Amino acid sequence: MTFTLRSALPAAALAVVTAATAASAASADLPTVPDSLFGEVAEDPQISVTFEDGTPVTDSTVVHRGDVLLVHGTGFSTEANRGGFIMPIFPGVANGVYVLYSGFGDDWRPSEGAPGEARTHPHDQLAWVMPDSSLEALPGAPLDMRTPIARESQRMETDGSFTARIVVDPPAETPGDNFGVYVYPAAGSINATEELFIPLAFSDEPGANTPATPTSDLVLDASVLEQVATEAGGKLAPREGAQVLDDGRIAFSRVEGEDADGVVRYRGTVHATAKFSLADIVIKDPWITTAADGSRVLSAEISDGYNTSDDTVTRRDLGTLVESDGQTVLVQGPVTLGAVDIAQ
Structure with a gap:
């Protein structure tokens, strides 16, 4: 099983974007x-x-x-x-x-x-x-x-x-x-x-204002998010250090020098949009936080509503990272959600 963002999205957001799917299909010949x-x-x-x-x-x-x-x-x-x-x-x-x-x-x-x-x-x-x-x-x-x-x-x-x-x-x-x-x-x-x-x-050569090239330091599967956006006539749009990889996964860039407090920070925003701007949900700036007992929690800022974009977000825990059979996996309680790729 691979890790998806289904559990991270507000339930209302999924419901409204699903409704947007029908609106998009009905308006194909607007x-x-x-x-x-x-x-x-x-x-x-x-x-x-x-x-x-x-x-x-x-x-x-x-x-x-x-x-x-x-x-x-x-x-x-x-x-x-x-x-x-x-x-x-x-x-x-x-x-x-x-x-x-x-x-x-x-x-x-x-x-x-x-x-x-x-x-x-x-x-x-x-x-x-x-x-x-x-x-x-x-x-x-x-x-x-x-x-x-x-x-x-x-x-x-x-x-x-x-x-x-x-x-x-x-x-x-x-x-x-x-x-x-x-x-x-x-x-x-x-x-x-x-x-x-x-x-x-x-x-296309870098200029004085060209942003730094994103890196794939934290990679998550976003198949559910991509499916909902695509069916709603939208897409996944990466910004500010994020990427959508060729295999559909999303990647974030590590923020160097900011993990002295036990938090490894990543930068980037991925927008999941719908046609006619009916929805805009983001996952933004993931963190890996190490607790006193050594456990590691993956969190990210997620939109508070179906079209709040990054205007209003709340940091939500996505699960705990553990090592299993030579790879890093994300778990929520007794359930293993899947692998997460973390660059060392």
Whole structure:
């Protein structure tokens, strides 16, 4: 038997994510509403890009993973983009725009019929720029869509201006190799005026802001978590020192020099998400604590609810680590849950 995270997840979280599975399946062909139903909006959108310190990008600028960009928008309208998908933002409410850094192909524009796959990008790595009124209009029940979308939303001012902060972190596989900053209408709206692109070259070589490469110092099986996320139209997303390995297990990086108190600490966060941001559960920063009697307990911070992400977490004991037949196993009382790989 292999160790899974079933016992670590809040029971309510599993129930709601299971419900999200049905919602995701039912919405596989989510209908859209034409933006033209809500009339034309006069606007003249423009964008410029700087680094966080205000230094502008130029034709010769090359960015690296971890660099922070500010995308400055003017001339947009808070009344535009009121069609599109019927959820999570209801028709008639402005969808705003997506702002992101990635590599797309030559044919990426929604107004020219490019499919969504041409703009594939993790939602938690983009800025969803919208007016405050649109965020407030998102439903809070029976499924809370407002809270998770608030994590990726950034404000569009009443005059249509914004400054979106984005981190350069393109996925390993991008839809194309035209790298740069993209802006386009959010949530299925079609508005050619707001389809904007500023080329900005990317280097995969480490830069001054590139995070340290994660290491596989503590490896756990996450098959249950992955299955639930996948069936709910989501995925496992590692951040800040965590990895999802090719065999589906999740790995965390050891924090060096912080175990003098008998606690070996690991860093990293793994998000289990569902489609349409219906859920976001994390397992974060595992510890191995050695007690006075020499026993070792594995714990981790786990989301308090189905969509609290890492906003509110509680450290929970996952079990006790013991040596058996030359390997480390996790046990809870009389039950052996399975093997855990720990780098020495």
